[in-house]
Amino acid sequence: MQHLGISTSHSSPHLIFICQWPCILSLKMLRLCLFPLLLLPCTLAVNFAWENIQLDPSESLIYPAIRFADPSPSRPTPPCKTIPGDLDWPSEEEWVRFNDTLGGVLLKPRPLAAVCYAGSAYDGEKCDEVTRGWGSTKLQYFRRPNIDHVPMGVGKRLCTHIRPKLDLHTRWLAVNFARNMKIRLVVKTSGHDPNGKSIGGYSLSIWTYSLRSLTYFPTYTSISPSYSGQAVALGAGIRAADGSVAMSQYNFTMSIAGGSTVGLSGGYMQGGGHSIYTSYFGLIADHVLSIQAVLANGDFVTLDGETGKDLFWAFRGGGGGTFGVITSMVVKVFPRTSIASSSITFSTLPSRDSITGLSVETFWAGVKAYFGYCIAICDAGGIGYNFIRHATSGNNTGLTFTTSISLPNYTRQESQSFTRPLLVSLSNLGIPVTVPPAQRLANHDTQ
Incomplete structure (x- = not known):
């Protein structure tokens, strides 16, 4: 047995109560700390400290709204969820009691544009800032955790207040309360969902973005899936940027x-x-070794290839927030693997190499040649992110194609040799492509 001190970032889950606007459980991040780990021949589950603070079933005897699901065969339920105005919608007193049970974690965030309207939130200077940046996704993403688009005629309804709390207990309470009160429940990590599955009107939302704990295992052994090697345990809020830092560390x-x-x-x-x-x-999803999650019935489970294998299969690709609330997962990782990357660009617009630019026919012939080469890129273990954009240059408008061909475990010279047949094909079409020297990255840098 070997005791290790692994640097682990701890932070807390967020709950969001959405009336017309989503409300958030805004939680503070905790400072870096040393988390002792015990390496065993076979690791069955990895609990972060905040996953050990769990809901005691006896609490529901005092407050039935947070009781666990009835284990008996399920009964038919109404097809619609409760919304404000329904007789079953929780009263203000009920929300206050729920908030007290949570330890005071319900928020009442104002819409971002509230600074532009008469009332206590009005601020002319901030209103100008919001108005200028309204089309910016960064403003929308980083400046507020709620959704402020309200259907016409719903009136002025805001949500309750939330303060930080770090434990699994709050998630359990949220899942049980939403189920028992027939309120829509949604789960959000970072909100990168163009289909909007991480939001929902009149819902109780669990925001996991600040559960930023990460533990690295030099040796991790799993029975099912069968694996022995490096692995990391990731809290539900770990971002790509955090993963990139861990890879370097x-x-x-x-x-x-x-x-x-x-x-x-x-x-x-x-x-x-x-x-x-x-x-x-x-x-x-191919690399996940185990998953910790809270299910709709309130159960906190560890899933792998043997325990709860159907859910383990479903979670890995079945869609976000569909089968439960993931609190953490363990994934296998690989030896440091460098990447050689090269870029290709051509356009119908004039450039330093061409006064007239490509014809539209030649442009699309070049795109076809590139996609014909994509099979070779994938067979080589590479990937090519590509974009076709409308672009302008002076008074001219046209089309521009760009791609970055990335080849793991290739040298610069090998990358240049690999892309040469594609460059020859483009040249034969009359597309003069100048490719910058291939770059070799020590690891994957997030964009």
Whole structure:
């Protein structure tokens, strides 16, 4: 047995109560600390400290709204969830009691644009700032945790207040309360979901973004899936940027998202989880060794290839927030693997190399040639992120194609040799492509 001191980042879960606007459980991040680990021949489960603070079933005897699900065969339930105005919607007193049970963690965040309207929140200077930046996704993403688009005619309804709390107990309470009160429940990690599955009107939302704990295992052994090697335990809020830091610190490689703020355990993994290493190592869903989750009935479970194997299979690609609330997961990681990357660009717009630019026909012929080469890229374990954009140059408008071909475990010279047949094909079409020298990255850098 070997005791290790592993640097682990701890932070806390967020609950969001959404009326017309989502409300958030905004939780403070804890400072870095040393977390002692015991390496055993076979690791069955990894609990972070905040996963050990669990709900005692006896609490529901005092407060039935947080009771666990009835284990008897399920009965038919109404097809619709409760919304404000329904007789079954919790009263203000009920919300206050729930908030007290949580330890005072319900929030009442104002909409971002509230500074532009008459009332205590009005601020002309901040209103100008919001108005100028309203089209910015960064403003929308980083400046507020709620959704402020309200259906017409719903009136002025805001939500209750939330303060930080760090434990699994709050999630249990949220899942049980939402189920028993027939309120829609949604789960959000970082909110990178164009389909909007991480939000929901009139819902209780569990926000996992600040559960930023990470523990590295130099040796981890799993029975099912059968594995022995390096692994990391990731709290539900670990982002790609955190994964990138860990890769540099512990000298390993793992599949992470290209966007630095994407949460790895949320919709990213639960939707499959592609990365720059996908053709080489596979999706991150392929690398999961175990999952800790709270299910809809309130049970806190550890899932792997033997225990709860159907749910373990479903979580890994079945969609974010579909089967339960993931609190953490363990994934296998790989020896440090460098990447050689080269870029290609061509356009119908004039450039320094061409006064007239490509014809539209030649442009699309070049795109076709590139996609014809994609099979070779994937077979080589590489990946090519590519974009076709409308672009302008002076008074001219046109199309621009760009791609970055990334090849894990290739040298610069090998990368240049690999892309040469594609460059010859483009040249034969009359597309003069100048490729910058290939770059060799020590690991995957998030974009």
